[in-house]
Structures are given as C-alpha cells and as structure tokens.
Amino acid sequence: FISGNETTRHLIGNLLWRVTRDPALFDALQKNPSLIPAAVEECLRLDPPVKFLMRNCMMDGEVSGIEISAGEKVAFGLGSANRDAGHFDDADSFRLDRTEARSHLSFGGGPHVCPGAALARLEARVALEVFLDRVGSAQLSNPAYNAVEVFWAHGPATLQAEISAK
Secondary structure (H helix, E strand, O other): OOOOOHHHHHHHHHHHHHHHHOHHHHHHHHHOHHHHHHHHHHHHHHOOOEOEEEEEOOOOEEEOOEEEOOOOEEEEEHHHHOOOOOOOOOOOOOOOOOOOHHHOOOOOOHHHOOOOHHHHHHHHHHHHHHHHHHEEEEEEOOOOOOEOOOOOEOOEOOOOEEEEEO
16 A cells, blocks of 8 residues: 555555445446545445544533433444434445535544544545556455454455456
8 A cells, every 4th residue: 555554554445445346336436537536435434444433521411311421431433423324325335426425424523633634535546546547457356354453443454356457
C-alpha cells in the first residue's frame, strides 16, 4: 500500500477486497471513475478501518434505556453505527448512489473528527484510481476475509488476488 498510516492501509485493503470480490463493482468503477469517491465512502461506512471509538460521557443521559452517568467511558461500534437502518436506506448494501454517503461515523465527528480524514480519503481514491487504470481484471484467489489480528482494527491481513494488466 502507498500509505504509512496503518488505518489508511486498512481502508485501502478493505476497498481493494470489495472491488476484487465483486466483478460488477470492478466493472462499474472502471467504466465510470467518477463513482470512485462514492465507493470510498461506502467502504468507509460498511468496512470502517477502526472497529470502535471511546468517548467520555459529558452529562447524565440515557441511550436505549441504559442510564449513562457523566464521566463514564462509552464505547461504540462503528460497524453497527454505520449500518443504522434509521439513518441509512438499505443499510447493509454497498450502494454507489447513496445520497448521504459521507454521513458515516468512520472518522468520528464534531471536535473529535480524525485530522487525517481528508488525506485517508485522498490516498484511498488515488490507490483505487491507479489500480483500476492499470488492472484489466482482478479476482480474489481466496474470497474469505482474512482479518488483521489487531483488536481495534478492521482490514484484511492478506489480499490474494489474480490480476491481469490492461
């Protein structure tokens, strides 16, 4: 991968895993590169490179019937938050036509948004553009998702694919 940032490597790995396992997606992106930014956002939404975020509760409150006191630590899973059917139509599907594509929580939000979010998006977009520009066909040799062995991270440890040049 082109990035030195581990999280960005996971993002690019997840993106290439999605594209190489779905010939229709590979074809659609190759024919219409203007869809690449949408593919990056959908990958971030469905396959966030970080599994969860921690926050401090600032005031007493309640979430789904659970009382949370000010000062308590709260962890939330990005994968489940990004698949909230109350926020995303067809939440479990990878869709390039999603109107609210950037409203996922994969980079956090508010004052705690990831300072590297714009760079990660750029690196993922460029990596996919170069891949699609140079590769004529790609197919996973092993479609099983071989996850990294890091408790907080979500990305493929390996990505074995058969590719041919254009």
